[in-house]
Structure formats: structure tokens, C-alpha cells
Amino acid sequence: MWLAAGVRTPFVGVDGPFAHRDALALSVPVVQAMASRASGPIDFSVWGAVAVNLAYANLAREVWLEAKLDPHVPTFTTIMQCSTSMAGVFEATGILDHGSAALALVGGVESMSRVQIGLGQNLSDWLRRIVQARSVGQRLALLRNLRPSDIRLFIPEVKNRVTGRSMGEHTEDMAKTWNIGRQEQDELALQSHRGAIAAQDSGFFADLIVPLDGITKDHFPRRDTSLEKLAKLRPVFDRTSGRGTLTAGNSSPLTDGAAAIWVATEEGLSRLPGATPRVRLVDFEMAAVDIFTEGLLMAPVSAIPRLLARHGLKFGDIALWEIHEAFSAQVLCHIKGLEDRDFVREKADVEHTFGSFPRDRMNPNGGSVALGHPFAATGARILSQAVRELAALPKNSRAIVSICADGGLGTVALLEN
Known part of the structure; x- marks a missing residue:
């Protein structure tokens, strides 16, 4: 199966320039832009949002009809928290494998400014x-x-229903368990901002973003940030113990935005412009953990080793790592877990033969801390970003794309140029 880079809105802050747009109004311009680029029929569409609206049950269908596209195209909605649009890609792959369709439009949206009470x-x-x-x-x-x-x-909150605790509170626990310090979190956040700024300056995002309401680029990347400025920010999820390390600077911000990606067979690719970056989706893996004992956002650490072991690959065989940055601390916990032989053996049930994790190959064009994180849109954003980057690397180069999600869930994809 193939993935071809899609487009997205710029990502902006909650109650910012897209505050007047709900999930439908954010999605429609993206879906219309995608449809305008296809020279043949789109066989079906998968769309999602984490913050649901009581006015409609099937968001995907409402978006499609609101976009004035062919009403005969089947459309359905999916939800898997932060992995929503990546899970949609996996679902589309299964349908395309059935052989009756060739091209799917997949994506997601989050309007954090207009969450329904x-x-x-x-x-x-x-x-x-x-x-x-x-x-x-x-x-x-x-x-x-x-x-x-x-x-x-x-009132919907960014909290786990079962535990009653926020993602940040859970990640503070993970950071303490894995001894992740404040400075290394800030260093990773700074790296994310620098990568995003460099990508903006080089035009990397030019074909990935469709302007909306006069906004042409993501609002979060900070050209003027520094370790000194990040160090001055106060912890926001653990303010009482004196050991809190997660701040607004090393955590992903609440974000409005929508994103899409193509999933296609060989025939489906022929319906897209030849210049559209495309890579092969080789395989994928999903995992889940016990949120009470194993760390709410640690599931990808089980999924990645299983996926690599299935293909006989080591960390060094992967040219590009795109790891969703819900928090800098969560990414660093993942890396420590992946490098821990006993942990990998226990959680992933495979022997650790992967080597050292190549941090210099991770999120070269910025991650969610710098770019923003509209929950259901992040999967399509990070996959399209990986496709564009990987397509420019030498033939047979590989990428791993990883997303952690609330509920102790994780999704991981293996891509190849």
C-alpha cells in the first residue's frame, strides 16, 4: 500500500484566528483542496475528531456533504484519541486491500476553540x-x-476518564519513573522549535499547508526561544511537589487545525499529480498498556520493537524517526524504554537487538511541541510530513512514525521510499 502526502490547515492556538470555525468549517477547506488535486475518483473517505459534537454522529459524512463533493462516495468517522487519523489510515489500508477501491482520503480535525459543552x-x-x-x-x-x-x-477536559487525571499529570509520573530531567525536556523542545523554524524557512511546509483566513503558516514555532527562556517557565501539571518538570514550553499546546493524507494502491496513485510525494506503507503495529501501572503514554515502546523485529530491522536501519511529541518528557521516556533491554523483553516480548537509538534522525522538521497538536489531525500531519521527508531520501530508506494516545494506546507505522 502507498501513502501520498496530503495537506492541512496551519495549526494555531485555541481561541486564536480559527476560533470562529467549528470542526466542520475547519475540515471543509482541507477536503476540498485534497479533492481538487485528484484527477480521478476518490473511492471513500475516513475522517475523525476526538471532541465530538452532538449535532451529528458521522462527522466524515457531514464534512463531505458540506464540501459539496460527490454524494455517492462512502464516508465514515473514526476515533482513537491522538492516533485517530493514523488509525484511519490503517482502516483504509484494510479496505483497499480488499481490492474494490484504489484511493482513500483520510484525515482528522480538532476545533479546541469550539468544544461543545x-x-x-x-x-x-x-x-x-x-x-x-x-x-x-x-x-x-x-x-x-x-x-x-x-x-x-x-465540560470536556484533556483528562483520562478512568483515572480523572490529565495527560500532563500522567506524564509527570512517567518522567519521575524514568528520571527524565527538566533540562533535557527543554533541550528537546528547543530542538523541535529550531527544526520547525528551519523547515518554515526552507519552504518544507509550502506544499503541505493550505492557507486559511489569511493564515499561511503554523503559529507556534518560536524563533526567539532559548534554553534560558524555557528554563524560566513554571511547571503546570505538578506545582506542589517541587519536582514538577512539565511546562507550557516543553508540552504540546492546545491547537485548532485539520489535516489529511492519501492512502492508495498503484492504481490510486495514478489519480494523483506525479509530483505528489509518496512512499510505501510497509507495515504497522498497535499496542496498549495498563494505564495504572505502565505509564499512560508508553504503548509505542511495545509496538516499535515488535514492528522492527518482524522485519529484522535495527534502530540504525531507520533513516527517519517521526515521534509525536505530546510532551518532551514522553518522547524521552520512549527513547529510554526503547534502549532498555529488559524493558523491551518484558513489554514487547522480543529480544533487544536494536542498538542505540539515533536521536539525530528524529523529528528533523519539528514535532508537536513546536507545530501544535490538534488531536485527531496529528496522525495525518505527522504521516504527510514523514512522507515528504522520506520521499526525498535515497531509495529504500525507511521511516518509523509513532503516536501515543490517551487510554494507554499507541500506533506505529513503517514506511519505505
């Missing part, structure tokens, strides 16, 4: 019974039965 379940049940009541007496009885404790709003 819902009613608590008891209040929802009460309102439904009020509407269904057939008499004034029934309504009055229901009014008397409403308890103050039932009047609750559900």
Missing part, C-alpha cells in the same frame, strides 16, 4: 421526560423531583 446525564434524562410529559401535572411533578445535584454541565 453538554448536560450531565441526570439533567439530560430529566429534560427528556419534561418534553415527553403529556400534562401540566406531570411537568410540575418532574419540576419538584429535580435535585440541585442533578443540575450539572459536562
Whole structure:
């Protein structure tokens, strides 16, 4: 199967220039831009968002119809937290393997500025019974039965439902377990910003971003940041123990944005412009961990060794590593875990024959800390970025793309030029 680079919106901060756009309004320009580049039919589309909207159940279909595209094209929605659009790629691959389709448009969106607030379940049940009541007496009885404790709003938060703790709080635990210090987190964040700025200056993103509302580039990369400036930021997830290390500077920001990518057979590739970067999707792996004992965002450390071992590859055989930066600390925990022979043997159930991890090959054009992280869009963003970078490397070069996700989940792809 093949992946071909898609396009995305610029990534901007919550309550910023895209604050007036909901998930539909962010998605439509991306899907329309993708469709305009195809010279033949798109066989189906997969789209997703983590923060769902009660106004529609199948976001993918709503986006497609809102974009005024062929209504006969099947479309469906998928959700896997931060791995949403990468999981969509895996789903599309399975459908294309079936042989009845050749080209799929896959992507995701997050409008963190327009997250819908819902009613608590008891209040929802009460309102439904009020509407269904057939008499004034029934309504009055229901009014008397409403308890103050039932009047609750559900406000979506970046927290795990089971533990009640945020991604940052969980990652603080991981950083302490793996002895990840503040300075190395800030150094990785600085590296991410420098890579993103260099990529902007070189025009790397020019074909990957479609301007929207006068915005032409990502807003987060900081040309003026430094280790000194990063060091002055206070911890935001552990403010009381004196051991907190995660700050706004070494964590990915809340982001509005949408992104897409092509999944294609050989026939599907013929429907795309010849200049579109494309690489082979060789294989993929998914993993899950116990979020109470193994670290909420550690699943890729199980998936990567399994994927490499299946193909007889070492770390050094991979020319490009694109690892999603939910937090600098999480990336550094992954690297330490991958280099730990006993940990790999226990968690991935394979012998560690991979060598040392090549940090100099990781996220050369910036990662999520610098570029932003609209949850469901990150998979398509990071894959398209990897495709463009890998397509320019020598033939037979390989890449690993890795994403951690809430719920103790992880998805990893092996690509080859």
C-alpha cells in the first residue's frame, strides 16, 4: 500500500484566528483542496475528531456533504484519541486491500476553540421526560423531583476518564519513573522549535499547508526561544511537589487545525499529480498498556520493537524517526524504554537487538511541541510530513512514525521510499 502526502490547515492556538470555525468549517477547506488535486475518483473517505459534537454522529459524512463533493462516495468517522487519523489510515489500508477501491482520503480535525459543552446525564434524562410529559401535572411533578445535584454541565477536559487525571499529570509520573530531567525536556523542545523554524524557512511546509483566513503558516514555532527562556517557565501539571518538570514550553499546546493524507494502491496513485510525494506503507503495529501501572503514554515502546523485529530491522536501519511529541518528557521516556533491554523483553516480548537509538534522525522538521497538536489531525500531519521527508531520501530508506494516545494506546507505522 502507498501513502501520498496530503495537506492541512496551519495549526494555531485555541481561541486564536480559527476560533470562529467549528470542526466542520475547519475540515471543509482541507477536503476540498485534497479533492481538487485528484484527477480521478476518490473511492471513500475516513475522517475523525476526538471532541465530538452532538449535532451529528458521522462527522466524515457531514464534512463531505458540506464540501459539496460527490454524494455517492462512502464516508465514515473514526476515533482513537491522538492516533485517530493514523488509525484511519490503517482502516483504509484494510479496505483497499480488499481490492474494490484504489484511493482513500483520510484525515482528522480538532476545533479546541469550539468544544461543545453538554448536560450531565441526570439533567439530560430529566429534560427528556419534561418534553415527553403529556400534562401540566406531570411537568410540575418532574419540576419538584429535580435535585440541585442533578443540575450539572459536562465540560470536556484533556483528562483520562478512568483515572480523572490529565495527560500532563500522567506524564509527570512517567518522567519521575524514568528520571527524565527538566533540562533535557527543554533541550528537546528547543530542538523541535529550531527544526520547525528551519523547515518554515526552507519552504518544507509550502506544499503541505493550505492557507486559511489569511493564515499561511503554523503559529507556534518560536524563533526567539532559548534554553534560558524555557528554563524560566513554571511547571503546570505538578506545582506542589517541587519536582514538577512539565511546562507550557516543553508540552504540546492546545491547537485548532485539520489535516489529511492519501492512502492508495498503484492504481490510486495514478489519480494523483506525479509530483505528489509518496512512499510505501510497509507495515504497522498497535499496542496498549495498563494505564495504572505502565505509564499512560508508553504503548509505542511495545509496538516499535515488535514492528522492527518482524522485519529484522535495527534502530540504525531507520533513516527517519517521526515521534509525536505530546510532551518532551514522553518522547524521552520512549527513547529510554526503547534502549532498555529488559524493558523491551518484558513489554514487547522480543529480544533487544536494536542498538542505540539515533536521536539525530528524529523529528528533523519539528514535532508537536513546536507545530501544535490538534488531536485527531496529528496522525495525518505527522504521516504527510514523514512522507515528504522520506520521499526525498535515497531509495529504500525507511521511516518509523509513532503516536501515543490517551487510554494507554499507541500506533506505529513503517514506511519505505
